[in-house]
Amino acid sequence: MTATYNLILLIVCALGLGWSAAKSPAKTRQALRVGGRQFLNVLPFLVAVFVLIGVLEVFVPQRIVSLLMGSARGVLAPLFASIIGGVMSGPPAASYPMAQFLLRQHAGLGAVATFLIAWVAVGTISLPVEIKLLGARFAWTRWGLTLIFSIICGVFIGWLL
Amino acid sequence: MKMRQWLTGNWLVVVIAALFIGLVAYNAAGAGRALVIGGQTMAGIAVILLTVFIFMGLFTVWVKEESIARHLGEESGIKGLLYGTLIGTIFHGPQVSIFPFLRSMRDKGARRGVLVAIVSAFSIKIPMIPLELALMGAKFTVVHNVLLFLTAPILAVIMDALLRERHVPSSN
Numbered sequence: 001m002t003a004t005y006n007l008i009l010l011i012v013c014a015l016g017l018g019w020s021a022a023k024s025p026a027k028t029r030q031a032l033r034v035g036g037r038q039f040l041n042v043l044p045f046l047v048a049v050f051v052l053i054g055v056l057e058v059f060v061p062q063r064i065v066s067l068l069m070g071s072a073r074g075v076l077a078p079l080f081a082s083i084i085g086g087v088m089s090g091p092p093a094a095s096y097p098m099a100q101f102l103l104r105q106h107a108g109l110g111a112v113a114t115f116l117i118a119w120v121a122v123g124t125i126s127l128p129v130e131i132k133l134l135g136a137r138f139a140w141t142r143w144g145l146t147l148i149f150s151i152i153c154g155v156f157i158g159w160l161l
Numbered sequence: 162m163k164m165r166q167w168l169t170g171n172w173l174v175v176v177i178a179a180l181f182i183g184l185v186a187y188n189a190a191g192a193g194r195a196l197v198i199g200g201q202t203m204a205g206i207a208v209i210l211l212t213v214f215i216f217m218g219l220f221t222v223w224v225k226e227e228s229i230a231r232h233l234g235e236e237s238g239i240k241g242l243l244y245g246t247l248i249g250t251i252f253h254g255p256q257v258s259i260f261p262f263l264r265s266m267r268d269k270g271a272r273r274g275v276l277v278a279i280v281s282a283f284s285i286k287i288p289m290i291p292l293e294l295a296l297m298g299a300k301f302t303v304v305h306n307v308l309l310f311l312t313a314p315i316l317a318v319i320m321d322a323l324l325r326e327r328h329v330p331s332s333n
Contacts, residue, residue, distance in 0.1 A: 002205075002295070005294075005295055006208040006209065009208065009209060009212045009291050010208065010212060012212075013212040013215050013216065016215070016216065016219050017215065017219070020219055020222070020223065027222045027223070028219075028222075030218075030222050031215075031218035031219045031221065031222040031223070032215065032218055033218070034217070034218040034221045034222065035214040035215050035216075035217050035218025035219075035221075036214070036218070038214055038217055038218070039210075039214040044171055044174045045170075045171055045173065045174055046203070046210075047174075047203075048171075048173060048174040048177040048178065049173075049177075050199035050200070050202050050203040051177055051181055051195065051196065051199045052177050052180075052199075053198065053199055053202055054194070054195035054196055054197070054198035054199030054200075054202070055177075055180065055181065055184060055192075055195040055199075057195065057198050058191050058192075058194050058195040058198065059184065059188075059191060059195065088173055090170065090171070090173055091170075092286045092289050093210065093213060093289060093292060096289070096292050096293055096296045096297065097202060097203075097206065097296065099296065099297060100296040100297065101202075103297075109301075113301070113305060116297075116305065117284060117305075117309070120283075120284045120286070121280075121281065121283075121284040125169055125170075125172065126169065126260070128169075129169070129260050130260050133260045133261060133263070133264045134260060134263060134264060134267070134276070137324065138273065138276075138324065141320060141323055141324060142277055142280065142320065145277075145316060145319060145320060145323070146280075146281065146316070149281075149312060149316055153308055153309070153312060156308065157301070157304055157305060157308065160304055161300060161301060161304060
């Protein structure tokens with residue numbers, strides 16, 4: 001299953017590269033450079049998240065995750081998830097392995113969806129930059145609104161699926 | 162300055178590294194096991210990660226958000242919000258890079274709500290979809306991304322209303 005999916009992905013990727021190279025070899029080289037640079041930028045964070053997953057798996061009893069984010073917690077679970085996701089927020093590529101880990105540890109689906117949305121949307125760490133560029137009122141209103149919305153969307157996804 | 166910028170995006174890396182060093186001192190065998198599990202998890206999605214970053218590169222080179230952004234000054238109302246949502250969807254820089262972009266959009270005359278539509282839809286990461294499909298399943302991926310796309314304009318309308326309401330009394 002995974003092997004088939006990987007194969008399909010590689011074929012699609014090769015087709016994309018082929019199409020791009022046929023249209024413009026220079027732009028394709030640039031695309032590979034941009035992708036490579038992005039990968040190097042994100043790599044420390046990715047490695048850190050994988051280490052974190054390993055550490056949590058070995059040192060933290062499974063019960064803790066389901067206790068905080070299990071579906072039995074009701075709305076509290078997405079609330080926790082939005083805070084954790086909103087503060088951790090890093091590159092999106094790192095959020096999916098983390099989300100899958102939470103699911104494996106019996107976190108509720110709604111909480112995991114909230115976590116994913118909060119990770120990319122809330123941006124607590126980048127607030128100072130946002131305030132400087134767009135003003136405090138805009139930044140804080142947007143921050144609060146996205147935090148609430150991440151919970152609403154997460155609960156909705158959990159309910160729908 | 163560069164260092165501070167890096168730390169803003171990667172503070173968690175430092176925290177996790179410190180935590181891990183502490184764990185090695187406390188329980189080296191357990192820390193080793195954690196490293197193996199982490200490595201296995203990473204190896205499991207290595208191929209997907211490789212393709213995701215190639216997609217990202219292709220996306221950056223071939224999709225130009227400026228071509229859509231040109232409409233933002235002229236269009237208002239629902240159409241403006243729709244353009245904002247589209248820009249956010251195809252915008253693909255790192256988190257912090259979107260704020261200078263928004264600032265320049267605002268200086269060009271884009272409404273506040275449109276800016277929010279852009280940031281909200283920015284949560285949709287098209288090049289990441291293969292990774293999400295593999296780890297979260299097809300149903301989740303579809304519902305999650307469609308929902309994000311639909312809520313971006315809604316958030317924008319709410320944000321517009323919130324900021325306008327507080328603005329009127331203060332200006333009088």
